[in-house]
Amino acid sequence: MPTITAFENSPDRGRGHARDMRVRWAFEEVGQPYDVRLLSFAAMKQPAHLALHPFGQIPTYEDGDLTLFESGAIVLHIAERHDGLLPKDANARARAIAWMFAALSTVEPPIVELSMAMMFERDRSWYAERLPGLQEHVRIRLGELSRRLGKADWLDGAFSAGDLMMVTVLRRLNSSGLLDEYPDIAAYVARGEARPAFRRAFDAQLAVFNAASRS
Amino acid sequence: MPTITAFENSPDRGRGHARDMRVRWAFEEVGQPYDVRLLSFAAMKQPAHLALHPFGQIPTYEDGDLTLFESGAIVLHIAERHDGLLPKDANARARAIAWMFAALSTVEPPIVELSMAMMFERDRSWYAERLPGLQEHVRIRLGELSRRLGKADWLDGAFSAGDLMMVTVLRRLNSSGLLDEYPDIAAYVARGEARPAFRRAFDAQLAVFNAASRS
Incomplete structure (x- = not known):
């Protein structure tokens, strides 16, 4: 199952403006399950994350030996591999x-x-x-x-x-x-x-924010 | 042969910063000939061009019944169809x-x-x-x-x-x-x-600017 990264505590307070939202929504549209690894702002600038994302941002995408960054590239990668986001023509x-x-x-x-x-x-x-x-x-x-x-x-x-x-x-x-x-x-x-796929993705990122707020 | 659009008189004075440069370079890397249609700033905002490019910019790409805009999309389209710009793996x-x-x-x-x-x-x-x-x-x-x-x-x-x-x-x-x-x-x-492909593309866009300057 692919793993993406997202903010541990999103600065948008769960409004779904962070760029993991795009990737979550794409996964939901094509019916592909995914895992999420949450990152603090400090962790995003550490070597372990910079090895995945040269600009120290979220989201990243890891699946087997492939690592991608850039929400546009990740959504395109998902869209190329699963039906539902790109026309056949x-x-x-x-x-x-x-x-x-x-x-x-x-x-x-x-x-x-x-x-x-x-x-x-x-x-x-x-x-x-x-x-x-x-x-x-x-x-x-x-x-x-x-x-x-x-x-x-x-x-x-x-x-x-x-x-x-x-x-x-x-x-x-x-x-x-x-x-x-x-x-x-x-x-x-x-x-x-x-x-419906947007709602599921939105609720998933909101749940992360709400959990961070309670802790 | 595909046709792209470019500035009739580029505001960068031929330094190759306009976005047609990317598409010209891509064509040169894959060895694909192309035609260029030049546009004035006024023509870019006219209905005929807006039908090709909703944001009234250059470059566009026309090939048969396909019209594209956005330099990134055009370069990717060229790269997907010809060898030389994307790895096989x-x-x-x-x-x-x-x-x-x-x-x-x-x-x-x-x-x-x-x-x-x-x-x-x-x-x-x-x-x-x-x-x-x-x-x-x-x-x-x-x-x-x-x-x-x-x-x-x-x-x-x-x-x-x-x-x-x-x-x-x-x-x-x-x-x-x-x-x-x-x-x-x-x-x-x-x-x-x-x-060499960059040089050919650069010289081609510079020739357009020089011709406009002389006229």
């Missing part, structure tokens, strides 16, 4: 993978930049002046995404690993209010969150 | 793909954030105060990457699509001086730039 498969890269390379960076500023720059002199520009960068991407998505359920035909990545990236905006400006995208995220 | 192949995602998701965002600030925030009141933090984020990633790379030629065995993506991402730092602090990484980037 070669062209549709390539497009689903393109949406995975779009989620990580084009949509996620301005969202992370905004959320980092909201977390770490609130007390800086420039915060009020800089915030509107950061929000605007996110709005541009949301507008483009909304125009492409329209009233469709998913980005390109059936639910795929591309939707899985995009929904997890967009969920970081849940508390920002920005998604409310794009009802089609808010509905898309809600559609992802309503999938 | 399944585990080594998965690790090479993990390095592609690492380049785009973990190493590129702080580099883009730094270079955007250096381009667009120089006149802002906060620039001097904010710059050191941005540089530090990049240094953390470079330090981690350097520790993993060590004296090896490439990130994981033979040159792969993972190295191709990582070298193109790191090249954006060429003018920042930061690479000089990490000689192993500077040598790694130089090793990538010395590959």
